Amino acid sequence: MSRVVCDVTVSLDGFVAGPEQSLEHPLGRGGEDLHRWQFAEGDEHRRERDAIVAARAFIMGRNMFGPVRGPWPDASWTGWWGDDPPYHGPVFVLTHHERPDLPRDGGTTFHFATSGITDALARARAAADGGDVAIAGGAATIAQFLEDDLVDELRLHVAPVLLGSGERLLDGVTEFRLVPVSARATPLVTHLVYGREAAGVAESLG
Amino acid sequence: MSRVVCDVTVSLDGFVAGPEQSLEHPLGRGGEDLHRWQFAEGDEHRRERDAIVAARAFIMGRNMFGPVRGPWPDASWTGWWGDDPPYHGPVFVLTHHERPDLPRDGGTTFHFATSGITDALARARAAADGGDVAIAGGAATIAQFLEDDLVDELRLHVAPVLLGSGERLLDGVTEFRLVPVSARATPLVTHLVYGREAAGVAESLG
Numbered sequence: 001m002s003r004v005v006c007d008v009t010v011s012l013d014g015f016v017a018g019p020e021q022s023l024e025h026p027l028g029r030g031g032e033d034l035h036r037w038q039f040a041e042g043d044e045h046r047r048e049r050d051a052i053v054a055a056r057a058f059i060m061g062r063n064m065f066g067p068v069r070g071p072w073p074d075a076s077w078t079g080w081w082g083d084d085p086p087y088h089g090p091v092f093v094l095t096h097h098e099r100p101d102l103p104r105d106g107g108t109t110f111h112f113a114t115s116g117i118t119d120a121l122a123r124a125r126a127a128a129d130g131g132d133v134a135i136a137g138g139a140a141t142i143a144q145f146l147e148d149d150l151v152d153e154l155r156l157h158v159a160p161v162l163l164g165s166g167e168r169l170l171d172g173v174t175e176f177r178l179v180p181v182s183a184r185a186t187p188l189v190t191h192l193v194y195g196r197e198a199a200g201v202a203e204s205l206g
Numbered sequence: 207m208s209r210v211v212c213d214v215t216v217s218l219d220g221f222v223a224g225p226e227q228s229l230e231h232p233l234g235r236g237g238e239d240l241h242r243w244q245f246a247e248g249d250e251h252r253r254e255r256d257a258i259v260a261a262r263a264f265i266m267g268r269n270m271f272g273p274v275r276g277p278w279p280d281a282s283w284t285g286w287w288g289d290d291p292p293y294h295g296p297v298f299v300l301t302h303h304e305r306p307d308l309p310r311d312g313g314t315t316f317h318f319a320t321s322g323i324t325d326a327l328a329r330a331r332a333a334a335d336g337g338d339v340a341i342a343g344g345a346a347t348i349a350q351f352l353e354d355d356l357v358d359e360l361r362l363h364v365a366p367v368l369l370g371s372g373e374r375l376l377d378g379v380t381e382f383r384l385v386p387v388s389a390r391a392t393p394l395v396t397h398l399v400y401g402r403e404a405a406g407v408a409e410s411l412g
Contacts, residue, residue, distance in 0.1 A: 013376045014220045160400060162382045170219040176368045180396045183389035187404035190386045194366060198393035 002128045004121070004150055006135040006142055007052045008169060009034045009157040009189070015166040016139045023067055026080070033161045037189035048191050051155065056131025057124040058091040059117075061141035065093045065110070072099045079110065087136075090127040092120045094141060117144060139169050146173045154178055156192040208334045210327070210356055212341040212348055213258045214375060215240045215363040215395070221372040222345045229273055232286070239367045243395035254397050257361065262337025263330040264297040265323075267347035271299045271316070278305045285316065293342075296333040298326045300347060323350060345375050352379045360384055362398040 010016055011034060018028030027034065037045055066077045079085055085108040092113040102110040113120035124133040135145050145151050170176075178194035216222055217240060224234030233240065243251055272283045285291055291314040298319040308316040319326035330339040341351050351357050376382075384400035 012382055013374075013379075158398075160382055160384065160386055162376060162379055164380060168219075170368060173219075173368055174370060176218055176366055178366065179393055180366055180391035183391040183396045183398070185386035185389040185398070185404075187385055190389045190398060192364075192389070192391070192396060198391075 002056070002125050002130055003132050003152040004135065004145070005051075005055060005132045005153045005155065006145065006151050007048075007155045007157065008137065008139075008142055009037070009159060010169050011159055011161050011163045013162045013164065014168050014170065015163040016137070016169050018163040018166040021167070028163070028166050030161065030163050031166070034159045034163075037157065037159065037186070040188055044186055045189070045191075048155070048157065052134070053086065053088070054132060055134035056089055056128035058087050058089065058134045058136045059113075059120055059124050059141070059145075060091060060093055060136040061138050062093055062095040064136060064138040064141065065095075071097045075099070075102070078102060078104065081108075084108070090124070091136070092124050092127075094120055117141075117148065117150070121145075121150060139167050139171075143170060143172045146170075146176070149177050151178070152196055153181075154194040156194065158190045158192060159188065160190070208262070208331050208336055209338050209358040210341065210351070211257075211261060211338045211359045211361065212351065212357050213254075213361045213363065214343065214345075214348055215243070215365060216375050217365055217367050217369045219368050219370065220374050220376065221369040222343070222375050224369040224372040227373070234369070234372050236367065236369050237372070240365045240369075243363065243365065243392065246394055250392055251395070251397075254361070254363065258340070259292065259294070260338060261340030262295055262334035263339045264293050264295065264342045265319075265326055265330050265339065265347070265351075266297060266299055266342040267344050268299055268301040270342060270344040270347065271301075277303045281305070281308070284308060284310065287314075290314070296330070297342070298330050298333075300326055323347075323354065323356070327351075327356060345373050345377075349376060349378045352376075352382070355383050357384070358402055359387075360400040362400065364396045364398060365394065366396070 008016060018030040021028040065079055068077045084105040088107040090109050090111060092111050095112050095114060098114055099112040135142055179198040181193040181195040184191045224236040227234040271285055274283045290311040294313040296315050296317060298317050301318050301320060304320055305318040341348050385404040387399040387401040390397045
């Protein structure tokens, strides 16, 4: 059975994006500081980066796909990522508004899922063919999957910065059902993994 | 030179206490879940517990010392901790209102520091005699020391629970100047240490 995984980078005060998000600054003021680890040179974060792209299907909220709201006026918006998006697989975009599949270069195809998250997840699982399904964001979509206990592994990348305001990751989630699995500190980010089964349980009984 | 250290347990959504704090429930609704790791049996958390009590002097906000507000009506409030508080050393309580020193059993003496945090820290450093000074809480006091860049090591114990609302740790802190030093996941809590110098810098250059 494929797992549902989720990678998300947050500030130490729990924001996935800073205030004043805009088309030009989708991460808001200070938001770029969160993701410095993803662009650092060297192999320090290779394992975490490899894990992010290892999923075989992806689900994202419509606001992550783009700024267009309401019914699609036309097919001109094709995502933030240019001709060759980094997903290289099927991406299910949660929306209330139908739109034909949108194939891009490099194996990425955007599918528009209009029947809710459960149906979108079923389609993504089928497409992943035993591989992992990744919840790609944004924060509201991740929160919805966490609240419905659909995430098997949350990989939280905590950047040592404060944003003070902006978009919080865990707003609206009432219960956290995952347990700590691993943690690793690096100069730019601390990688925390939460999953279904705790690491070190045997050790803690000693 | 003695270091200034700070241990604080927070929920995954960044709260040090839940909503509806009261005399009977000083940690608020759900707040007890934060501290389960401190009462767990076994040696899993021995290192972190030893570190908490290793400081030689302590500073706390008045609200952590007790619920009395304004001028001290009398000397009847002597803290939450009974006759033998767990500090076993000098504790400087930040307050605007003078009060004589309050010696307790086991080596704990409460001093009432009315000249601001810088002066309180100078007194605590002198009392620690080369040992660490611990900022014992509460959240507002910790935030004030962080904002003034007076904390050398922040030891954040992140419990895998959500409180949803309550008292946030990092409200009012505009810049975080510490860097990740270490991280360790356990079933009940993830121990994160932030300090002046990052761990693993050399490794990250490889």
